[in-house]
Amino acid sequence: MELQGSNVSHLGVWRPEARLATRLLGWNVPAEELIHIPEHWLTFPEPEAFSHYLLGMLYVAFCAIALVGNGLVIWVFSSAKSLRTPSNVFVINLAICDFIMMLKTPIFIYNSFNLGFAMGQLGCQIFGFMGSISGIGAATTNACIAYDRYRVIARPFDSKMSIKGATMLVLMVWTYTLPWSIMPLLEVWGRFVPEGYLSSCSFDYLTDTPENHMFVLCIFICSYVIPMSLIIYFYSQIVSHVVNHEKSLKEQAKKMNVDSLRSNQQQNQTSAEIRIAKVAIGICFLFVASWTPYAVLALIGAFGNKTLLTPGVTMIPACTCKAVACLDPYVYAISHPRYRVELQKRLPWLCIKEQTASDASSVATTTSTNATTTTST
Numbered sequence: 001m002e003l004q005g006s007n008v009s010h011l012g013v014w015r016p017e018a019r020l021a022t023r024l025l026g027w028n029v030p031a032e033e034l035i036h037i038p039e040h041w042l043t044f045p046e047p048e049a050f051s052h053y054l055l056g057m058l059y060v061a062f063c064a065i066a067l068v069g070n071g072l073v074i075w076v077f078s079s080a081k082s083l084r085t086p087s088n089v090f091v092i093n094l095a096i097c098d099f100i101m102m103l104k105t106p107i108f109i110y111n112s113f114n115l116g117f118a119m120g121q122l123g124c125q126i127f128g129f130m131g132s133i134s135g136i137g138a139a140t141t142n143a144c145i146a147y148d149r150y151r152v153i154a155r156p157f158d159s160k161m162s163i164k165g166a167t168m169l170v171l172m173v174w175t176y177t178l179p180w181s182i183m184p185l186l187e188v189w190g191r192f193v194p195e196g197y198l199s200s201c202s203f204d205y206l207t208d209t210p211e212n213h214m215f216v217l218c219i220f221i222c223s224y225v226i227p228m229s230l231i232i233y234f235y236s237q238i239v240s241h242v243v244n245h246e247k248s249l250k251e252q253a254k255k256m257n258v259d260s261l262r263s264n265q266q267q268n269q270t271s272a273e274i275r276i277a278k279v280a281i282g283i284c285f286l287f288v289a290s291w292t293p294y295a296v297l298a299l300i301g302a303f304g305n306k307t308l309l310t311p312g313v314t315m316i317p318a319c320t321c322k323a324v325a326c327l328d329p330y331v332y333a334i335s336h337p338r339y340r341v342e343l344q345k346r347l348p349w350l351c352i353k354e355q356t357a358s359d360a361s362s363v364a365t366t367t368s369t370n371a372t373t374t375t376s377t
Contacts, residue, residue, distance in 0.1 A: 028116040029198065036121050037194050038206045044311055047197050049115055055197065055315065056112030059105045062322045066102040069329030070095040072343070080342040087148050089166035093173065094141045094283070098325035101134035105322070111199035124201035125185060128192025131202060132181035135321065139227040139291065140173045142284045146234035154241040180219055190215040196314035205301035206309075216302040224295045231284050278335075283328055290324040293317035 027046045029037060073095040077083045107127045111118045148166070151158060184190035184203060190212065193204040205216050294317035301309055344352040 027198070028114075030117075030120075033117055033120055036124065037117065037198065038204065040206050040306055040309070041195065041198060041311060046116070047311055051312075052112045052115050052197060052199065055199070055319075056109050058319065059109050059112065059322065062319075062326055063102050063105040063109070066098060066322070066326040066329075069326065070099040070102070073329045073339075074099065076339060076342045076346065080338075082338055083342060084163065086161045086163050086166035087145075087152070089163060089170060090141055090145045090148060093170045094138060094145070095329060097134045097138040097141060098328055100130055101138070101325045102322070104130040104134075108200050112197070117194055117198040124194055125192055128201040128203070129181050129185050131200075132184070132192075133177055134325075135291065136177045136180055136223040137173060138287060138325075139223055140176055141170070142287050143227040143230040143234075144169050144173060146231045146284060150234040150238055153238050180223060184215075190219070196311045196318065200315075200318055202318075203298065205298040206306065213302050216298055220295060220298060224291065228288060231288070235281055235284070282331055282335075286324045286327055286331070290317075290320040293320060 027042055029042075034042075074092055077088050077092045077095070104127045107119055107123045111123070117124075144166075148161065151161060182188075184192050191204045192201050193206075194200070195202050203216065203219065204212060297309065297314060297317055300306070340352050343350060
């Protein structure tokens with residue numbers, strides 16, 4: 001593929017003066033690898049070694065936290081009978097996406113501690129491909145989670161989704177995701193190139209050709225705009241439904257001179273569904289907050305002022321995406337009682353003090369017995 005720029009020959013090979021300029025700016029890049037690097041990054045002086053080492057240590061922490069957290073989610077949610085529900089099929093798939101995202105971090109860590117493009121083009125392609133399938137897969141999975149919550153809360157009388165149906169949706173997610181990762185890998189449309197500190201790789205959003213601009217625009221719409229629009233629509237419908245439903249129940253209860261029209265069981269079930277929806281909204285909010293900067297960065301690179309994209313600036317969205325992959329499993333651990341119960345059973349040394357249903361029943365029975373005894377006395 002021919003590179004743009006005055007320092008590149010018609011064969012796509014960097015001229016001697018470009019190599020000299022690269023050495024003067026301090027970039028630690030082998031001459032034979034220059035053809036794979038967008039010229040934009042090489043116009044900046046190489047970052048200080050301290051910055052590389054700091055990012056490398058940060059990614060070591062990201063890797064450890066995310067692999068442990070998401071590994072536990074995949075293990076517990078897939079093996080516990082009490083957690084084998086259609087909704088949790090999407091939770092497992094999201095954890096798999098986050099797990100894949102963090103499996104590529106050793107490439108970044110190795111590059112960082114070697115101050116640049118140490119693993120070369122092969123490492124770049126592996127990093128870009130894994131980042132693509134995990135990022136787009138997470139986006140579409142979050143849209144499926146929003147749809148599932150919408151069905152359960154806003155349309156409770158529709159037929160419930162089965163595990164088979166949820167599994168089919170997950171297969172559709174991967175069918176939708178893979179082409180956007182395979183095309184740039186094979187350079188059929190788009191490509192993966194180094195970015196920022198040259199220790200990570202992503203889609204090429206800098207090459208000024210109509211073909212590349214079209215690729216950036218299409219992947220922006222398909223991997224960001226469409227999933228985000230679905231997420232916003234489904235959750236807005238959930239909020240609207242809950243508000244209107246609660247309002248109508250209160251008005252009806254007021255007419256009948258009662259405090260509530262719900263039984264205790266109905267109240268508990270409804271509150272549980274709302275709690276799960278709040279967790280899902282939290283997860284999706286984290287996803288939107290982390291990936292929006294990256295989407296904006298890509299648009300600026302393709303259609304805006306490229307001088308805004310310094311190596312340091314581009315590393316910020318990369319770090320926020322990894323941070324969310326770390327946070328997701330711990331949000332579930334904090335807010336999902338049945339998950340904590342299963343963790344308590346399997347890993348008692350974690351000292352998780354979660355009351356099981358049988359424990360709650362036992363406490364209620366004991367309390368009732370003591371109250372009866374006290375009254376009799």
